[in-house]
Amino acid sequence: MKYDVLIDGARRSVELTRPADEPSRLTTMIDGRRVEADAVQISPGVYSILLDGRSFEVHVEAATDHLLLHTAGHEFRVEIVDPRFWRRGRGGRIGLEGRQQVSAPMAGKVVRVLVAPGQHVEAGQGLFVVEAMKMQNEIGSPKTGTVERLLAEEGQPVEAGEVLAVVA
Structure with a gap:
């Protein structure tokens, strides 16, 4: 699936492909550059992510119109530019549509x-x-x-x- 996202205000093109036989693996293209990723949710809002062999624990907070990602002492604001992929839930929180x-x-x-x-x-x-x-x-x-x-x-x-x- 292809997304246009804003990461700390910088527009990026992100394409995600998940092989059916490896549900935690993602093949990711960010602005045309291939990145191998493994992502596993370890608790609600917390993910263990392996990007090109480097390990990160990422805490995700959903706000009204964006996500805040916290990892290794850094915070990133992420917005999906194409709103078809998001819907508003109770209390103004956002979540992914579909299954x-x-x-x-x-x-x-x-x-x-x-x-x-x-x-x-x-x-x-x-x-x-x-x-x-x-x-x-x-x-x-x-x-x-x-x-x-x-x-x-x-x-x-x-x-x-x-x-x-x-x-x-």
């Missing part, structure tokens, strides 16, 4: 499923609890919407990047 896949941030085991198919959820609301390295991590919804499908069940081992649910 969003919820993936396991790391390999582990699903110890609890907190929702059911067809259930309404709020952005950040817990969907699953996954145990990894003897720690339990709650996996939240990336958006306000309805749980369309659950692809994991309690007791099931999961791999990093494996799709657990779809929220529409």
Whole structure:
């Protein structure tokens, strides 16, 4: 998918391609330059991103008309220029339209499923609890919407990047 974005006021052309067999991998073209990326949501609003072999933890805040990205002591303001890809949600927050896949941030085991198919959820609301390295991590919804499908069940081992649910 191709986007025109403003990053701290500078206009950029960003094209994202996600291979079906590797849900965390992104092939990215930024102003015609290829960047290999891996992105995994590790908690609501927090992503572990690998860009051309460099690792970043990025905290994302959604504001009314833009996103604020915080990483390594820096803040970046990001605006999608083409508004067809955004919609206003409750409280003026913005979120991506359409179906969003919820993936396991790391390999582990699903110890609890907190929702059911067809259930309404709020952005950040817990969907699953996954145990990894003897720690339990709650996996939240990336958006306000309805749980369309659950692809994991309690007791099931999961791999990093494996799709657990779809929220529409």
